[in-house]
Amino acid sequence: MNLKKMIYQPQQFNNLLGISGFSDTLLKNHFTLYEGYVKNVNLLNDLISTSKPGTPEYSEIRRRFGWEWNGMRMHEIYFNNITKDYKELDIKSLLYNELVVSFCSYEKWLEDFKSVGLTRGIGWAVLVKDKITNTLMNIWVGEHDTGQLADQEILLVMDVWEHSYMTDYGIKRVDYIEKFIQSINWVVVAGRYNK
Ligand SMILES: [Fe+2]
Numbered sequence: 515m516n517l518k519k520m521i522y523q524p525q526q527f528n529n530l531l532g533i534s535g536f537s538d539t540l541l542k543n544h545f546t547l548y549e550g551y552v553k554n555v556n557l558l559n560d561l562i563s564t565s566k567p568g569t570p571e572y573s574e575i576r577r578r579f580g581w582e583w584n585g586m587r588m589h590e591i592y593f594n595n596i597t598k599d600y601k602e603l604d605i606k607s608l609l610y611n612e613l614v615v616s617f618c619s620y621e622k623w624l625e626d627f628k629s630v631g632l633t634r635g636i637g638w639a640v641l642v643k644d645k646i647t648n649t650l651m652n653i654w655v656g657e658h659d660t661g662q663l664a665d666q667e668i669l670l671v672m673d674v675w676e677h678s679y680m681t682d683y684g685i686k687r688v689d690y691i692e693k694f695i696q697s698i699n700w701v702v703v704a705g706r707y708n709k
Contacts (some may be wrong), residue, residue: 519559522586524552527593534598535693540681547677548593551585558582584658588638592671597699604700609669609707610645616650624695627652627672632689636675642666643707669706670698 515627527545531538558579565572603610603620607651610620617623623641630652631639638655644664655661 519563522552524549524554525590525593530593530598532597532598533596533697535682535690535697536596537682540679544589544673544677545593548586548589551582551589555579555586556581566689579655579660584655584662588655588658588671589673591668592638594672595670595699595702596694596697597702598697600696600698601700603698603704607700607704607707609700609704611650612650612707623650623652627670628691628695630654631672631674631694632687633674637673639659639674640668641670641703642668667706667709670703 516690524545527541530536530541533541558575560573561575562579565575603613605620613620613623617626627639627641633639633654635656637657637660640653640655642651642653642663643649643666644651645667650669651663651666653661653663653666672691674691681688683690683693
């Protein structure tokens with residue numbers, strides 16, 4: 515890996531405790547799971563530097579890295595794109611304008627995003643901007659790494675692994691999705707688009 519090794523530290527999201535629709539128990543468990551990814555990214559970096567290239571162990575560690583890394587970063591993007599202080603997306607924002615261009619209307623985008631979130635299996639619904647054409651797409655990412663598209667800017671992610679909702683919603687993923695939509699931090703998401 516890197517000659518100069520980076521030690522990653524977990525971000526803190528305790529500011530989210532008390533958010534409507536997400537119990538503290540659910541959130542604290544979710545933070546702990548996230549911290550596990552950070553720990554494993556650091557562990558894998560160590561293992562890569564001490565393992566022998568060309569061995570089965572080395573190859574499996576290399577394969578594993580992407581899964582743990584994306585597990586770390588996708589959770590950071592997720593926790594940073596929800597808020598206690600929900601405000602609708604500004605209809606004068608560049609992001610709103612592009613959602614209308616790419617999906618015909620905000621409502622059609624939302625309908626499509628929710629549909630992606632109901633994809634059977636564990637994974638993520640993700641709104642991305644294509645860096646080449648600037649168009650927006652909703653995509654499904656299985657686990658953390660299957661279906662990630664190259665050269666896309668990630669704007670908004672919704673975790674739909676069961677741990678993200680079952681404590682509070684049982685198997686009613688659709689109810690969790692409705693609550694998630696009412697918790698999106700559009701200021702952060704629009705800022706990612708403007709970057
Ligand atoms: Fe998660």
